[in-house]
Amino acid sequence: MKQIVQRLLQAVLVLFGVALLLFIMVRVIPGNPVAMMMGDHADPAAIERISHELGLDRPIHEQFFIYLRNVLRLDFGTSITLGRPVADLMTAAFPNTLKLAVCAAVFAWVTGIFCGIISAAYSNSFIDHLFMGISLLGLSMPVFLIAMVLQYVFAYHLHILPISGTDSWKSFILPAIALGWNCAGSVARLMRSSLLEVMEEDYIDTAYAKGRSHAGVLIFHALRNAFLPVVTMMAVQFSALISGAVITETVFSINGIGRLAAAAINGRDIPLLQGTVLFSTLAAVLGNLLADWLYLLLDPRITEAI
Amino acid sequence: MADTVLEVSHLTVSIPMGKEVFPAISDVSFSVQSGKITGLVGESGCGKSMTARAIMGLLKPNCKITEGSILFDGKEISHASAKERCDLSGNQMSMIFQEPMTSLNPLMKVGRQVEEALRIHTKISAAEAEKKTVEIFREIGVPDPEKRLKAYPHELSGGLRQRVMIAMAMICRPKLLIADEPTTALDVIVEAQILSLMKQLCESGTGILLISHNPGVIAQVCDDVSIMYAGTIVEQADVYELFDHPMHPYTQGLFNAVHSLSEDRGELDVIPGTVPDITHRPSGCGFCTRCTQVKQQCESSFPVMHEPIDSHRVRCHLFDGKESHEHAH
Ligand SMILES: Nc1ncnc2c1ncn2[C@@H]1O[C@H](COP(=O)(O)OP(=O)(O)O)[C@@H](O)[C@H]1O
Ligand code: SF4
Ligand SMILES: [Mg+2]
Numbered sequence: 291m292k293q294i295v296q297r298l299l300q301a302v303l304v305l306f307g308v309a310l311l312l313f314i315m316v317r318v319i320p321g322n323p324v325a326m327m328m329g330d331h332a333d334p335a336a337i338e339r340i341s342h343e344l345g346l347d348r349p350i351h352e353q354f355f356i357y358l359r360n361v362l363r364l365d366f367g368t369s370i371t372l373g374r375p376v377a378d379l380m381t382a383a384f385p386n387t388l389k390l391a392v393c394a395a396v397f398a399w400v401t402g403i404f405c406g407i408i409s410a411a412y413s414n415s416f417i418d419h420l421f422m423g424i425s426l427l428g429l430s431m432p433v434f435l436i437a438m439v440l441q442y443v444f445a446y447h448l449h450i451l452p453i454s455g456t457d458s459w460k461s462f463i464l465p466a467i468a469l470g471w472n473c474a475g476s477v478a479r480l481m482r483s484s485l486l487e488v489m490e491e492d493y494i495d496t497a498y499a500k501g502r503s504h505a506g507v508l509i510f511h512a513l514r515n516a517f518l519p520v521v522t523m524m525a526v527q528f529s530a531l532i533s534g535a536v537i538t539e540t541v542f543s544i545n546g547i548g549r550l551a552a553a554a555i556n557g558r559d560i561p562l563l564q565g566t567v568l569f570s571t572l573a574a575v576l577g578n579l580l581a582d583w584l585y586l587l588l589d590p591r592i593t594e595a596i
Numbered sequence: 597m598a599d600t601v602l603e604v605s606h607l608t609v610s611i612p613m614g615k616e617v618f619p620a621i622s623d624v625s626f627s628v629q630s631g632k633i634t635g636l637v638g639e640s641g642c643g644k645s646m647t648a649r650a651i652m653g654l655l656k657p658n659c660k661i662t663e664g665s666i667l668f669d670g671k672e673i674s675h676a677s678a679k680e681r682c683d684l685s686g687n688q689m690s691m692i693f694q695e696p697m698t699s700l701n702p703l704m705k706v707g708r709q710v711e712e713a714l715r716i717h718t719k720i721s722a723a724e725a726e727k728k729t730v731e732i733f734r735e736i737g738v739p740d741p742e743k744r745l746k747a748y749p750h751e752l753s754g755g756l757r758q759r760v761m762i763a764m765a766m767i768c769r770p771k772l773l774i775a776d777e778p779t780t781a782l783d784v785i786v787e788a789q790i791l792s793l794m795k796q797l798c799e800s801g802t803g804i805l806l807i808s809h810n811p812g813v814i815a816q817v818c819d820d821v822s823i824m825y826a827g828t829i830v831e832q833a834d835v836y837e838l839f840d841h842p843m844h845p846y847t848q849g850l851f852n853a854v855h856s857l858s859e860d861r862g863e864l865d866v867i868p869g870t871v872p873d874i875t876h877r878p879s880g881c882g883f884c885t886r887c888t889q890v891k892q893q894c895e896s897s898f899p900v901m902h903e904p905i906d907s908h909r910v911r912c913h914l915f916d917g918k919e920s921h922e923h924a925h
Contacts, residue, residue, distance in 0.1 A: 492698040495654055500713045500764065501686035503678065510712075511701050590748040591702060 297582055301575045308571040312564050313357055317350070340370065344560070366565035371557035376565035379550055383534075386456050387546035390538070391531035393466030398473035399524060405474075406481025406520075411508065413486060421478060428475030437468035437541040454543040465542040469535050473527045480523055485516040518589055522581045529577020533570030600667075601772045601803040602628040602651065602689075607664035607674070609643075609650050611874065618874045620646045620659060621827040626820075628772060628803040633794065635818035635835070636807045637850070641871040643827040644807045645694075648776045650674075651805075652691050653681040669771060686713040690765035694777040696757035700749035706757075707745030710764045717768050732763045736793055755786035759793070766797060773797065774805045779813060791817050811850055815839055823847045826872055826882025829901075833908040843910040845887045881913065889914060 324341045325332060344367065345353055360366065366376035405425065409418040428436075444464060445453035452461045488494065489512055497511045534548030547566060554562035586592050607624040610617045621643040628634045636644050649655045651666055653676060666674040668689060673680070685691075690713070693699040701709060710732070711725040720728070726745065733741035738759050749757055758778060765773055775794065779787035795817050798804045808814055814821055814835070821838050823831040823846065831844040842848045849867035869886035878884050884894040894913050902915040 492693055492695055493701040496693065496699045496709075496761075496764070497701070497712075498654055498681075499652055499685050499691045501682045501684070501716045502712075503682050506716075511704075514703050515701070589703065591750050 297579060301579055304575050305568070305571055309358065309361055309568060312567055313354060316560050316564075317346075317353075343368075361564075361568065366568075367561035369554075369559055369562040371553060371559040371562065376561050379562065380547060380565055380569060383546045383550050386544050387532065387534050387539070387548065389456075389462055390465055390469060390535065390544060390546060391528065393462045394470035394473065394531055394535075395524070395528050396470075397466050398470035398527070399477055401470075402474040402477025403481050403520070405478040407485060407508075407513070409478065409482040410485035410489070410516075413482075418482075422482070425475035425478040428471045429479075431471070433468055433472065433535075433537045434541055436471050437465070437538060440464045440468055441541070454541075456544055461542075461544075465535075465538050465544060468541070469531065469538040473531070477520060477523060477527075481516065481520050484519050485512060488512045488516045491515070514588070518585065521584050521588060525577050525581030525584060529573045529575075529580070532577075533573040534566065599630045600627050601630045601669055602805065603665075603667040604647070604651065605665050605667075607647070607650060607666060608662050609646055609655065609659050610662045611659050613875060616875075618877075619662075619827060620874050621650070622663075624664070624824075624827075624829055626822045626829060626832060628805050629819075630771060630803040631798055631801050632819040633798050633804040633806050633817050635814035635821040636805060636824055637811055637814050637821060638809065638824035639850075639871050640809050641873075642824045644809075644824055645776055646827075647824070648691065648774050648805070648807060651774060652685065652689065654691075683717075686765075686770075687717040687768045688770050689772040689774070690768070690770045691774040691776065692758070692761040692765050692778050694780050696754055696761055696781060697749065699761055700757060702749055705746050705748060706752065706760045707747075710745075710760060710767055713764060713767050728767065729763070732767050733759075736763055736766070736797075737789070738763065754782050755789065758782060758786075758790055762790070762793065762797070766802070769800075770802060772803050772805070774807070776807045777809065778806070780808070780810075787813070788816075811839075823850070826877050827874065828882060828911060829909075830883065830912065831908075831910045833905075837905070837908050841905070841908070843904065843908070843915065844883075844912050845889050845914075846883045849886075881911075 324337050324344065324346065341347055345356055348356075364377050366380075368374065369376050369379055372379060402425075405421040409421045412418050441453050441464060444451045451464050452458070453464075455461050494507055494511060497507045502510065534546055534551055536548040536552045538544070539546045539548040540552060547569060550562060551566040551570075553559065554566055604627065605625045608622045609620045611620050612618075624643075624647055626634060626636070636647065638644055646655070646659065649659075650661055651668075651673075653673070655661070661674050664674065665672055668684070673684065676684070700706065707726065707729050710729045711722075714720055714725045714728060715722075729745060730741045733744060736759050738744050738756060744752070744756070744760075749760075752760065758781075762778075778794075779790050782790065791813065794804055794806065806814065806818060818835050820834050821832070822829045823838075823844065825846045831838065831842070831847045833841075838847070839851070842851050846867070853866050867886055872878070872882065872885060878895060880893070880895045880897050881887070881890075881899050884890050887894065891913055897913070899911050899913045899916075901909050901911045902918060903909050903920055904915050904918045906920050
């Protein structure tokens with residue numbers, strides 16, 4: 291119980307810290323951030339007006355409390371480049387990011403876990419070397435390259451899947467694969483090494499000595515133990531996926547959080563940047579909490595410590 | 597005369613390393629009678645666990661049985677198929693290991709782990725299996741069995757965990773139980789309890805192979821004893837004969853170590869030197885690097901098993917030509 295409270299407090303603290311950091315960053319950047327945002331040839335009157343709108347002309351502590359209050363209300367102000375409330379933009383973008391994240395996660399985990407188990411079960415065989423080779427490729431290939439290859443082969447050449455957009459579920463297949471490729475590679479490798487490690491444990495011998503077959507040992511004893519580290523990795527991966535995939539969303543023209551973040555950076559759009567960064571932080575924090583909670587659920591030894 | 601449950605003859609297990617193949621154990625022969633406890637003693641690294649694993653079919657993939665036979669209940673099992681092993685293991689023959697903490701699955705309640713063997717080998721309902729588990733827990737002295745059933749391994753003490761391991765191994769009433777250093781990780785009081793439990797179990801007809809590096813443990817409960825050194829059996833006799841007349845220099849050294857410790861609580865009178873690694877074993881007698889009575893032929897020629905007294909065998913050049921009359925080769 292104490293540990294849970296501690297973890298929650300930590301999460302709140304991290305969120306507060308990131309909010310504070312964002313606040314400070316905007317203010318310590320030399321020069322007027324609004325002027326920077328609007329470029330070299332901006333009208334001074336307009337700069338004045340926007341500074342006023344953003345509250346940048348008030349005393350600093352007042353600014354901070356207003357900022358904090360607004361953040362708590364999920365009010366991040368109006369995007370300067372897109373001209374709409376940041377909250378609205380993000381609400382519109384989130385479902386696409388969520389769909390993409392879920393599809394990518396399902397693809398990555400199903401293939402990663404499957405390949406990892408097969409590789410471990412037939413370790414050092416041809417199939418193991420093949421899977422591990424592919425996964426290494428997955429880890430070392432940049433997302434945009436995978437994305438473009440997929441687009442070229444399946445959309446441009448074979449015409450079996452849409453090249454971009456979010457019109458149907460089919461549109462999510464290629465981006466999900468492109469985005470999930472890396473995750474699949476790391477899950478496969480961790481699953482394999484974790485399973486091989488578990489198979490060396492004494493309780494695996496005990497299970498064989500009881501009369502379990504190879505498959506029985508794997509299913510009833512090895513897999514659950516081997517999953518523990520993988521589950522943590524998956525929770526962290528999911529929080530990363532959900533906080534938006536800048537490159538994938540851009541390449542496949544998906545209107546999601548990642549593209550908003552990209553737009554915010556390109557346009558020096560401070561309100562939008564604050565909104566997207568805080569959102570990613572929240573996703574990361576929740577992902578870590580989820581990992582802790584799953585571990586608690588799966589490993590009785592942890593419950594003891596709480 | 598009791599039935600022989602296990603008859604190991606001339607067993608050799610080899611491990612390829614680099615271009616060479618090294619025997620981890622060679623020419624190992626002994627037997628286990630039902631209702632009796634056979635002890636296997638030797639310092640660590642002598643090949644005791646390897647012997648146990650070979651019998652259970654649990655050898656690591658790099659280790660292969662290259663010679664000899666293992667007769668279990670009259671059946672040859674040294675090259676049994678995976679399917680045959682599944683039918684035998686946990687059912688007719690079972691094993692408990694040295695480390696009770698790491699030998700139990702940490703994520704599974706101990707009750708389920710004990711039941712598992714029953715569920716694998718018999719068609720039994722969940723309720724019935726649980727009842728039997730409670731019964732065996734009670735029989736082997738697990739206090740408060742209904743509650744312990746639902747405990748996870750980390751919630752139990754070392755002694756209780758080892759009892760759980762024993763319950764698991766015994767629940768199908770096997771003909772053979774192999775206990776590989778079952779008390780090495782436990783304190784002396786718990787060790788005594790576990791040993792008397794072993795004694796009690798063998799009275800119900802199970803034959804037990806008890807492995808230990810401690811001759812004291814063996815002296816307490818065993819009927820027959822084999823002394824193992826550097827992968828071979830060096831001496832073999834019933835427990836009284838062996839402790840009264842240890843013949844092999846290694847056995848004598850091993851026993852002296854225990855005696856000097858218990859008598860004057862002084863310096864442990866251990867045999868100087870260490871067990872040679874399997875890649876560095878002498879071609880002659882394995883003990884020649886540490887033996888105080890080493891003779892010229894010891895380093896070059898591997899001693900054969902002699903039987904100077906009936907049913908007391910020793911593998912040492914000191915006994916060359918001293919066979920008892922009936923068993924002269
Ligand atoms: N899988 C293995 N591969 C290579 N050598 C091994 C393996 N298992 C055991 N050995 C070696 O075989 C010898 C006997 O080991 P073991 O049977 O565990 O001894 P004991 O149980 O008597 O302490 C040791 O020298 C050990 O290092
Ligand atoms: S054979 Fe030789 S070296 Fe070996 S125990 Fe006997 S006397 Fe010692
Ligand atoms: Mg051992």
